[in-house]
Amino acid sequence: MWILLPVAGMSIQLPVLVGVGALVGFLSGMFGVSGGFLLTPILMMIGIPPTVAAASDSCQIVAGSSSGAAAHFRLGNVDLKIGSVLLLGGLAGAAVGVRIIKVLRAMGSADFAITVTYVVVLGTIGGYMFFESLQNLRRGALVPKSRRPTAEQGLLSRLPFQMNFPLSQVRHSVFVPFALGGAVGILAAIMGVGGGFIMLPMMVYLLRMPMHKAVGTSLFQILFTSAGVTFLQATTNHTVDLMLAILLAAGSTIGAQIGARISRLLRGDQLKILLATVVLVVMVKMALGLLMTPTLQITPAGGH
Amino acid sequence: MKPCGLLLLTLPLLLFSLFTQAAAALEPAKLKITPSTVELGTFYGGARMHIAGMAGAGCKVIVVVRGPSATEVFNKLGRVGPLWVNTGKVTISAAPSLLLIFSSEPVNTFLISAAIDRYQLNLGSLKKHIQIETKAPDRDRVADDFLAFKAHQGTYRIIPHSVQIGAPDQGGLPYNLDFEMPRAATPGKYQVSVLECPNGEVTDKSDVDLEVVEVGFPALISRLAKERASLYGIISILIAMVAGFGIDFIVFHIFKRKAAAH
Numbered sequence: 001m002w003i004l005l006p007v008a009g010m011s012i013q014l015p016v017l018v019g020v021g022a023l024v025g026f027l028s029g030m031f032g033v034s035g036g037f038l039l040t041p042i043l044m045m046i047g048i049p050p051t052v053a054a055a056s057d058s059c060q061i062v063a064g065s066s067s068g069a070a071a072h073f074r075l076g077n078v079d080l081k082i083g084s085v086l087l088l089g090g091l092a093g094a095a096v097g098v099r100i101i102k103v104l105r106a107m108g109s110a111d112f113a114i115t116v117t118y119v120v121v122l123g124t125i126g127g128y129m130f131f132e133s134l135q136n137l138r139r140g141a142l143v144p145k146s147r148r149p150t151a152e153q154g155l156l157s158r159l160p161f162q163m164n165f166p167l168s169q170v171r172h173s174v175f176v177p178f179a180l181g182g183a184v185g186i187l188a189a190i191m192g193v194g195g196g197f198i199m200l201p202m203m204v205y206l207l208r209m210p211m212h213k214a215v216g217t218s219l220f221q222i223l224f225t226s227a228g229v230t231f232l233q234a235t236t237n238h239t240v241d242l243m244l245a246i247l248l249a250a251g252s253t254i255g256a257q258i259g260a261r262i263s264r265l266l267r268g269d270q271l272k273i274l275l276a277t278v279v280l281v282v283m284v285k286m287a288l289g290l291l292m293t294p295t296l297q298i299t300p301a302g303g304h
Numbered sequence: 305m306k307p308c309g310l311l312l313l314t315l316p317l318l319l320f321s322l323f324t325q326a327a328a329a330l331e332p333a334k335l336k337i338t339p340s341t342v343e344l345g346t347f348y349g350g351a352r353m354h355i356a357g358m359a360g361a362g363c364k365v366i367v368v369v370r371g372p373s374a375t376e377v378f379n380k381l382g383r384v385g386p387l388w389v390n391t392g393k394v395t396i397s398a399a400p401s402l403l404l405i406f407s408s409e410p411v412n413t414f415l416i417s418a419a420i421d422r423y424q425l426n427l428g429s430l431k432k433h434i435q436i437e438t439k440a441p442d443r444d445r446v447a448d449d450f451l452a453f454k455a456h457q458g459t460y461r462i463i464p465h466s467v468q469i470g471a472p473d474q475g476g477l478p479y480n481l482d483f484e485m486p487r488a489a490t491p492g493k494y495q496v497s498v499l500e501c502p503n504g505e506v507t508d509k510s511d512v513d514l515e516v517v518e519v520g521f522p523a524l525i526s527r528l529a530k531e532r533a534s535l536y537g538i539i540s541i542l543i544a545m546v547a548g549f550g551i552d553f554i555v556f557h558i559f560k561r562k563a564a565a566h
Contacts, residue, residue, distance in 0.1 A: 002349025002487065006522035007529055011349045011487040047457070059540050066548025074556065112389045227541045234537030238529050242540050243346075243522070249544055253551035290387045296449040297442075298378040298394055 007241035008052040014247065016046060021060060021251025028252065029068040029259025031275040032215030033196035034061045034222045037122075037282060039248070040193075048244065049300050055233035056244040061226040063249030068256040069219040075264070077216025079167040082207070085174060086181035087221045090195065093185020094225070101190055118191055119287050125201050126279035132205075133273040168209040168217075180206060181221075188225075196222050197279055204272070211268030334358060335498045335510040342485050342516045344523075351485040358476040359500045360508065364407070364414045365467045365479045366425060366499040369514070371402030371459075372492040378450070380440050395437040396450055401490055402459045403430065406481050410464040416504045423499060423506060426462060427451045458486050491518050491526075 001014045020042055024035035036057050043053035072078050104113050159173030180202050188195030196218050203214035234240040263271060335357040342351050359365050375397040382391030403424075405411070411425050421429040431447045438446055454460035463483075470478035479498075493513055500508040518526055528536040 002347060004344055004346055004348040004522050006344075006518060006526045009488065009490045059544050062541055062544035063548040066545045067552045068548075070549055070552035071556070112384060112387075115387075115389055223545075227545075230541050230544070231534075231537040234529070234540060235533045238533055240529065240537065240540050242525050242529075242536070242543065245540060245544060246547070249547045253548050254555075256548075257551060257555045290389065292388070294381055294388055296453055297381045298446060298449045298453065299381065299390075301377040301379050301393060 003243065003247065005048070005052075005241050005244045007056075007239060008048050008244060010047060012046065012048075017244065017247040018251040020046070021064075021248035022255035023251075024248075025064045025067070025252025025255025026259040026262075027255075027278065028061075028064045028196075028219070029071065029256035029261075030215075030263045031197075031259075031271065031278075032068070032072075032200050032218035032222075033275070034065060034193070034226060035196075035252075036061055036193040036226075037191075037197055038278070041282075041285075043244075049239075051237060051239045051301075052241050052244070055230070055237060055239035056241045056248070058226045058229040058233060059240050059242070059245035060248035060252055061222060062230055063245070064252035064256045065219045065223040065226060067253040068260055069216065069223050071257055071260040072212075072216030072219055075212075075216070075260070076167070077212050078220045079165055079209070079213055079217045080220070081163075082165045082168055082170075082172075082177050082209070083217040083220045085177040086184075086199070086203075086217070087224055089178035089181025089183075090185035090188070090199075090221060090225060091228075092178075093182035093187075094189040095185075096182070097186040097189025100186065104190075114191060115286070115290060117187070119283055119290065121187060121191070121198060122279050122283035122286070125198060126276045126283055128205075129201055129272050130276035130280060133269045133276060136269045137273065168207070168213045170208050172207060177207060195225070197275070200275070211271055212263070215263060215271075335496070335512050337496050337512055337514060340512075340514065342489065342514065344489070344491060344516065344518045345520045346522060348487070348522075350487045353483050353485050355481040355483075355496065355498075356479065357498060357510070358474070358478055359469075359498070360476060360502060361472055363477060363500040363502045363507075364409055365469065365477075366408075366411060366415075366423075366501065366506075367406040367467055367481050368423070368425070368495075368497045368499065369402065369404040369406075369483075370495045370497070371400045371490070372494070373398055374401040378453075380438060380446070382440070392439050394440065394446055394450075396446075397435045397437075399430070399434040399450070399454075401492065402486065402488075402494065403454075403461075404483065404486075405462045406466040406483060407464050408467040408469050408479070411462075414504065415501050415506070419501070419504070419506050423509075425499075427455075427460065430460075457488055459488050461486075485516075489516050491516050 002011045003014045004011045024039045027033060027038065028035045039057045040053050043057065044050050069078060156173065156176055159175055161174040162171060163174050164171050184195045184199045184202060187198055199221065200214055200218050203209045203218060204211055230240060335355065338354045355367055375395060378394040378396065379390040380392045380394045381388050384391070405425055411420060415425065420426055421432065424430045424433055431451060434447060436443050436446055440446060451460060466481060466483065468480045494516055496512050496514050498510045499506045
C-alpha cells in the first residue's frame with residue numbers, strides 16, 4: 001500500500017516506513033538512544049529528501065522516546081534529578097554548538113568538520129565500549145566490578161555543590177552532570193543528532209550510573225530535546241512531515257516497548273556490547289562513505 | 305431598424321455559429337488527456353493516464369509531459385586529501401520538475417538534431433538549457449550528475465515505442481498512449497504537448513494543461529506546514545507524545561492482564 005508524504009513530496013510503501021520505525025524504536029527502547037544517527041541515513045537511502053528526513057526524524061523520536069521513557073519510568077529506571085541537570089546542560093551546550101556550527105559554515109568547513117567529528121566520536125565511543133564490555137564479559141560474574149573511585153573521580157568529588165542522586169546511587173557536584181550535558185549538547189548540535197549515543201556512554205563511564213538507569217534517564221532527556229528540535233524545524237524550515245513522523249512513530253513506539261522489555265533480560269555488559277556494535281557499524285559505513293568515490297558527485301542539500 | 309428585421313439578420317448568424325460548433329465537436333480531438341486532473345490523496349502511489357488524439361497523415365508522434373520549472377539546491381562532493389566531503393553548493397534552475405518523453409519510435413531516428421534541441425527532446429538538449437550556479441570548475445559533470453539523479457528518481461524518463469499509432473482514419477492517424485504518472489509528481493500545472501513530425505521536422509504542436517493537486521489529508525498537512533507553522537509544530541509534538549504514551553499505556557495494560565491471568 002502506497003502512502004503520500006505531502007512535505008517530502010513523494011509516495012512510499014507503508015510497510016517499509018512502519019518497519020524502519022519499528023527497528024529504530026527497538027534500538028531506542030533497548031539502549032536508550034534516540035536512533036537519529038541511524039534513522040536519518042536510512043530515510044535518505046529510501047529517497048526521502050535529507051531536510052525532511054532530519055526534521056521528521058526528530059518528531060518521531062518524540063513518540064519513540066515518550067513510549068520508551070514511560071516504560072522505563074514504570075520500571076524505576078528514570079532518574080529525574082540527574083536527568084533534569086543533564087537536560088539543562090544539554091540545552092546550554094546545544095546553544096553553544098549552534099554558534100560553533102555557524103562560524104564553521106561561514107569558514108566553509110562545516111561539512112568537513114561534521115563528518116570527521118562523526119567518525120571520530122563514533123569510533124572512539126564504540127571502540128571503548130566494545131573492548132571494555134568484552135573484557136568484563138570474559139572476566140564473567142566471578143570478579144566483582146569495582147566501584148572504587150578513580151583518580152579523576154577523586155578530583156571531581158572535591159568540586160563544590162556535591163549532590164546525592166539516590167536512584168542512580170551516585171554522588172556528584174552539580175557541575176559535573178551539567179558540564180557533561182553541555183559537552184554532549186555541543187557535539188549533538190554540531191553533529192545534528194539527539195546525542196543519546198554519546199550521552200549514554202558518558203552517563204555510564206563518567207557519572208558511573210547503572211546501565212539500566214542510564215538508559216531510562218537518557219530517554220527522558222531525549223524526549224525534551226527532540227520536542228524542541230521538532231518545533232524549531234517546523235517553524236524555521238517547514239520540513240516536518242507529520243505523515244512520515246506518524247508512520248515511523250507507529251513502528252517505533254511498538255519497537256521501543258519490545259526493546260525496553262528485552263533490555264531487562266540482558267546484563268548491562270551485554271547491552272553495552274550490542275550498542276557498541278551498532279555504533280561501530282554506523283562509523284564504518286560513514287568512514288567508507290568518506291573514502292570511496294561516489295557514483296554521483298552531487299547530493300540533495302540539507303539534513304545533518 | 306424594426307425588431308423583425310433585426311431578427312432576420314441575427315437568425316442566420318446564430319444558426320451558422322451553432323453549426324460550426326457542432327462540426328467542431330464531431331471532429332476528432334487533436335489531444336485529449338484522461339484524467340485532466342491528478343489528485344494526490346493519502347494513498348496516491350502513481351496514477352494511470354491515457355492520452356489519445358488524431359495526428360496528421362504520415363506523421364510520427366511525440367508526447368511530452370513537462371512539470372513546472374523548479375530551482376533545486378545540491379551539495380557538491382569533492383576530494384579533500386583522501387576524503388570525499390561536501391565542498392560547496394550547486395543551484396540548478398530552469399529545469400522541469402518532471403519530464404516524460406514518449407514517442408512512437410526513437411526520436412533520433414525520425415527527427416533532425418536541430419528540432420530535438422529546439423524542443424528539448426533528449427537529456428543532451430535539456431542539459432544545454434538548464435542553468436547551473438556553482439563554484440565548481442566541472443559544470444559539465446554537475447549537469448550529467450543532475451540528469452542521472454533525476455533519471456534515478458524516476459522524474460526524467462524517455463520511453464520510445466510507447467505511443468501506439470492506429471490505422472489511418474478520416475485523413476489522419478489516431479494515436480494512443482497509456483502511462484503511469486510518477487509517484488514523485490509534485491503539485492503544480494504541468495504541460496502535455498503532442499508533436500507531429502512528418503519529415504524530420506516538427507510541423508504541429510498541440511498543448512493541454514494537466515493539473516496535479518493535493519487533496520484531503522495531505523492537502524491539510526501541506527497547508528498547515530506552510531501557513532500555520534507554529535501551530536503545526538505544536539500539533540506534531542502533541543500527536544507524537546500522545547502516540548508514545550498511548551502505546552505505552554496499551555502495552556502496559558495488555559501485559560498486566562496477562563500477568564494477572566497467570
